[in-house]
Amino acid sequence: MKIPKPKCNKCGEVAPIDNEMSNKVWTVYKTKEPCKCGGKFKIDFSSEEGE
Numbered sequence: 154m155k156i157p158k159p160k161c162n163k164c165g166e167v168a169p170i171d172n173e174m175s176n177k178v179w180t181v182y183k184t185k186e187p188c189k190c191g192g193k194f195k196i197d198f199s200s201e202e203g204e
């Protein structure tokens with residue numbers, strides 16, 4: 154199962170990786186922190202579904 158990366162809802166930048174929380178099998182993104190542009194990081198599942 155492929156999980157889409159969280160992206161900023163304003164500029165589209167991928168959220169930074171939380172190196173403390175991540176491990177070899179699981180990548181954790183810092184989605185709780187706001188983007189530097191002021192937007193929020195959200196996982197857009199709809200983009201991966203391919204309508």
Ligand SMILES: [Zn+2]
Nearest residue numbers: 161164188190
């Ligand atoms: Zn942004």
